[in-house]
Amino acid sequence: MANRKHGRLHHLVQILLYPLTWLEERSGLVGGVKYFLFRKVPSDISWGHTLGSAALTAFIVQAVTGVILAMYYKPDPNSAYESIRHITDDVTLGWLVRGMHRWGASVFIILLFLHMGRVFLYGAYKYPRELNWIVGVLILVLGMMEGFFGYLLPWDQTAYWATVVGVNLQATGPFVGPFLGDILRGGAEIGPDTLARFYSLHMLVLPGALIGLIVLHLYLVVRLGVTSPPWSPGAAGKERPGPPPPKRAGLVEPKPRGARLR
Amino acid sequence: MDQDAGNGTAHEPTPTIWPVGFAVGIACIFLGLILSKFIVALGAVLTAIFGVLWAWDASRSFRKEPEPPAEAAESEDGRPVSAAAAAATRAPEVPEPGEGEIIRYPRSKFLEATTLGLGALIGGIVTAPVLGFTILPPFIKQGHGDIDVGAIDDFPENKFVITTFRLNPDEGAVTSRTAYIRNNGQLDGVPSFTILSNRCVHLGCPVQANGLPLRDDTKVEKTGDGQFVKRVPTAAAAGFGCPCHGGQYDTEGNPIAGPPVRALDRYQFKIVDGRLVLGKTFSVSEVQGTGADAQIHAYKLAGPGQHVDGPEAWFYPVQPPR
Numbered sequence: 001m002a003n004r005k006h007g008r009l010h011h012l013v014q015i016l017l018y019p020l021t022w023l024e025e026r027s028g029l030v031g032g033v034k035y036f037l038f039r040k041v042p043s044d045i046s047w048g049h050t051l052g053s054a055a056l057t058a059f060i061v062q063a064v065t066g067v068i069l070a071m072y073y074k075p076d077p078n079s080a081y082e083s084i085r086h087i088t089d090d091v092t093l094g095w096l097v098r099g100m101h102r103w104g105a106s107v108f109i110i111l112l113f114l115h116m117g118r119v120f121l122y123g124a125y126k127y128p129r130e131l132n133w134i135v136g137v138l139i140l141v142l143g144m145m146e147g148f149f150g151y152l153l154p155w156d157q158t159a160y161w162a163t164v165v166g167v168n169l170q171a172t173g174p175f176v177g178p179f180l181g182d183i184l185r186g187g188a189e190i191g192p193d194t195l196a197r198f199y200s201l202h203m204l205v206l207p208g209a210l211i212g213l214i215v216l217h218l219y220l221v222v223r224l225g226v227t228s229p230p231w232s233p234g235a236a237g238k239e240r241p242g243p244p245p246p247k248r249a250g251l252v253e254p255k256p257r258g259a260r261l262r
Numbered sequence: 263m264d265q266d267a268g269n270g271t272a273h274e275p276t277p278t279i280w281p282v283g284f285a286v287g288i289a290c291i292f293l294g295l296i297l298s299k300f301i302v303a304l305g306a307v308l309t310a311i312f313g314v315l316w317a318w319d320a321s322r323s324f325r326k327e328p329e330p331p332a333e334a335a336e337s338e339d340g341r342p343v344s345a346a347a348a349a350a351t352r353a354p355e356v357p358e359p360g361e362g363e364i365i366r367y368p369r370s371k372f373l374e375a376t377t378l379g380l381g382a383l384i385g386g387i388v389t390a391p392v393l394g395f396t397i398l399p400p401f402i403k404q405g406h407g408d409i410d411v412g413a414i415d416d417f418p419e420n421k422f423v424i425t426t427f428r429l430n431p432d433e434g435a436v437t438s439r440t441a442y443i444r445n446n447g448q449l450d451g452v453p454s455f456t457i458l459s460n461r462c463v464h465l466g467c468p469v470q471a472n473g474l475p476l477r478d479d480t481k482v483e484k485t486g487d488g489q490f491v492k493r494v495p496t497a498a499a500a501g502f503g504c505p506c507h508g509g510q511y512d513t514e515g516n517p518i519a520g521p522p523v524r525a526l527d528r529y530q531f532k533i534v535d536g537r538l539v540l541g542k543t544f545s546v547s548e549v550q551g552t553g554a555d556a557q558i559h560a561y562k563l564a565g566p567g568q569h570v571d572g573p574e575a576w577f578y579p580v581q582p583p584r
Contacts, residue, residue, distance in 0.1 A: 174577035
């Protein structure tokens with residue numbers, strides 16, 4: 001009786017999971033997602049290890065709120081400020097979305113720094129993870145560039161003069177500085193081209209590059225695994241317990257229930 | 263390479279103390295930029311010495327590796343044997359040319375190279391215009407036309423008039439600029455004007471007049487298509503100050519305090535039918551004397567924060583076209 005019930009349940013689960021099976025058979029995506037999500041991590045990881053995921057979440061929030069803001073924002077000197085006012089005052093919950101984007105920008109950068117500090121203090125940047133540190137630094141640089149280019153978009157006095165100072169600061173760089181300044185401004189002076197240029201960089205070029213680097217960053221995390229904290233018995237350079245005692249000959253070890261084939 | 267690299271043995275550079283000295287050298291350079299050029303030189307020397315020591319130390323493990331045994335032995339017909347041997351170990355599927363046979367280039371190699379080459383070519387053809395569209399327009403058709411800012415009589419002698427106008431009226435209010443214009447009277451029968459740009463030469467903030475603006479005497483005049491000139495006389499501007507980082511200038515635009523690296527930029531001008539017309543902007547290192555007798559050391563327009571004279575100007579050998 002119980003056996004029959006179990007069989008029926010099994011059948012039902014199979015029917016419910018059929019779409020996933022169908023997908024897996026044709027793409028291998030289910031296995032890929034499982035490989036990505038259900039990884040082995042050291043047993044003594046802490047909340048500090050969640051800072052990277054937190055930064056990723058902050059980035060996703062920025063991407064989603066940014067897409068919504070882009071539906072209402074107009075990158076034109078004559079209407080940019082007015083469209084920001086429209087978003088804040090008129091659009092339903094626009095104040096919330098803009099506020100999330102505005103404060104989320106700082107949250108993203110702060111989380112990047114905290115994540116960086118955790119990786120540094122735990123020594124998680126060491127061999128073989130140096131490349132992931134380098135990719136992370138690039139993400140930090142692009143994140144700060146996002147902040148710089150996004151700051152002009154409200155097109156108020158603070159935004160305008162902060163950008164004047166920021167661009168001129170870069171234009172004082174030796175040799176290429178004056179040219180860099182002109183490229184950033186889209187001309188010798190800040191004008192209509194500057195705003196459109198900053199908008200394009202802020203919402204197309206930099207996010208695209210960031211997404212690519214984040215994918216690379218995660219790939220390296222999955223490939224190289226998560227580091228143990230330095231005080232962990234499993235940390236790099238610590239003495240490991242010896243190999244397990246040999247199994248008695250002639251005994252076949254039963255596979256535990258529910259174990260997946262590897 | 264280490265055989266056990268990746269098997270738990272970290273492949274790290276040798277521990278070394280020299281980066282500390284390197285860091286001290288860099289710190290000296292930065293400190294010297296503020297304090298003294300001698301400290302910069304000292305820092306540069308320290309940086310160079312410790313940089314070399316560091317590189318020497320860090321590369322020790324590589325230098326220690328035994329040299330690969332020389333395989334440059336040549337066969338009797340003069341062809342180096344080692345090259346053929348290396349090719350054989352790398353790509354064993356490629357048949358080795360026999361004696362007297364022409365060296366063949368396998369078709370698969372050719373196709374591989376063509377595919378990659380064509381891909382690179384197409385990529386280049388797509389990328390070049392994109393880069394061109396991004397980078398070239400900022401350097402083409404820059405600058406501004408002449409700007410009529412009013413009759414000479416609108417500018418009282420020896421008083422600065424805060425004059426606001428549009429550099430490019432077509433582009434609207436975003437090109438609004440301000441100049442401080444002082445009528446210096448006649449010099450040898452020719453009208454003389456001091457026309458200072460309000461762009462701070464530290465980082466480009468708007469410099470303000472240190473004096474009372476007489477707002478009741480404000481005049482607005484339409485002098486061209488979309489060109490509205492606003493003139494606000496000042497009682498007695500004692501100089502100019504920047505609100506952003508505290509730069510201060512005297513009445514000739516010479517920097518007297520704060521971070522500015524040169525004197526305020528100026529506008530060229532000409533008198534057309536008794537009206538004052540502003541021309542191009544130029545940069546000034548310093549001004550000696552005052553008013554109509556002032557001696558202006560003029561240079562091609564440079565961006566804020568860039569030196570136009572002295573050794574620091576060597577950092578800006580070429581300026582974009584204006």
